[in-house]
Amino acid sequence: MPFADIKNFTIELFSKLPVKMLVGAIKTLLNKVDAQENKITELSSENQKLKDEINRLKGEKGKPDIAKNKDDKKDSDDKKKGGKNGGRGKNKNAKEIEIHNTEEKMSKKDLPKDAQYKGTRDVVIQDINFNLNNTKFIIHKYYSPFLGKVFEGQLPPEYKGSIFGPGIWSFVIQFHYEARMTQNLLFKILTGLKVKISVGEISNMILCHERFEEERQNVREAGISRSDFSQIDDTGARLNGKNGYSIAVCNQFLLIIIQVFQKIERLY
Numbered sequence: 001m002p003f004a005d006i007k008n009f010t011i012e013l014f015s016k017l018p019v020k021m022l023v024g025a026i027k028t029l030l031n032k033v034d035a036q037e038n039k040i041t042e043l044s045s046e047n048q049k050l051k052d053e054i055n056r057l058k059g060e061k062g063k064p065d066i067a068k069n070k071d072d073k074k075d076s077d078d079k080k081k082g083g084k085n086g087g088r089g090k091n092k093n094a095k096e097i098e099i100h101n102t103e104e105k106m107s108k109k110d111l112p113k114d115a116q117y118k119g120t121r122d123v124v125i126q127d128i129n130f131n132l133n134n135t136k137f138i139i140h141k142y143y144s145p146f147l148g149k150v151f152e153g154q155l156p157p158e159y160k161g162s163i164f165g166p167g168i169w170s171f172v173i174q175f176h177y178e179a180r181m182t183q184n185l186l187f188k189i190l191t192g193l194k195v196k197i198s199v200g201e202i203s204n205m206i207l208c209h210e211r212f213e214e215e216r217q218n219v220r221e222a223g224i225s226r227s228d229f230s231q232i233d234d235t236g237a238r239l240n241g242k243n244g245y246s247i248a249v250c251n252q253f254l255l256i257i258i259q260v261f262q263k264i265e266r267l268y
Contacts, residue, residue, distance in 0.1 A: 168197075223251065224251070
C-alpha cells in the first residue's frame with residue numbers, strides 16, 4: 001500500500017482495515033520511518049560539517065572526532081578466535097630475520113629411554129648485545145741496518161686517527177643525528193659502559209666532518225653518476241649571521257644540501 005494512500009489515515013480507519021491490508025500499511029510506515037531516519041542522520045552530518053567549516057573560517061576549532069567505546073565482549077571473542085596462533089611468542093617475521101647464533105634446547109640425558117624423536121620447531125628471539133669491546137693492538141717494529149729503515153705494523157684503516165673505534169664513532173653519530181640524543185646523554189651511556197670519554201671528545205666526533213669527507217665525496221659521485229639527470233637550485237640563506245646561499249642538488253637517488261657564502265659555478 002503506497003504511503004500517499006495511508007498518510008492521512010486516522011486511528012479509526014486503521015482499526016477497520018483487514019489484517020492483510022493492516023500488515024501492508026505497517027510495513028509501508030516502517031519503511032518510511034527508516035528512510036526519514038537515514039535522511040535526518042545525513043542532514044545532521046552535513047549540518048555539522050558546515051558548522052565546523054564556519055568555525056574554521058572564524059579561526060575556531062570544529063567538533064572533535066571522538067571514537068566510540070570499545071566493545072570488551074567483542075575484543076574477548078576476537079582473542080578467543082585467534083587461538084594458539086594469535087598468542088604471544090610467535091614471530092611472524094622470523095623468515096626475514098638474520099640469525100647470528102643457533103642453540104639447540106633438549107638434552108637426551110633428560111629424556112626417558114623410550115622417547116622417540118618427533119621433529120623440531122624453530123623459535124626466533126631478537127635481541128641486541130651492547131657491550132664494551134676494547135682492542136689492544138701490538139704494533140711490531142723492525143729495523144733494517146742495511147736499508148737504514150724502520151718497518152712498523154699498521155693499524156686497520158677504520159682505527160687510524162682516533163683512540164676510539166668505529167663502533168663508538170657510529171654510535172655517537174647515528175644516535176645524535178637520527179635519535180636527536182644530546183651530548184650529555186651520549187656521555188652518560190658511554191661512561192655507563194665504562195668507556196673513558198669526555199663530553200668534549202663526543203662533541204669533536206659530532207663536528208669532525210673531515211673524517212667522513214672521502215666517504216661523503218664517494219656517495220655524491222656514485223649518486224650523481226647513476227642517474228641520467230640531476231636538478232640543482234639555490235636560495236638565499238643566513239649563515240652565522242652573514243648572507244649566503246643554500247644549494248640543493250638532487251635526483252631519484254640522493255639529495256645534497258650545500259651552504260656557501262658565494263655561488264659556485266661548478267660543483268663537481
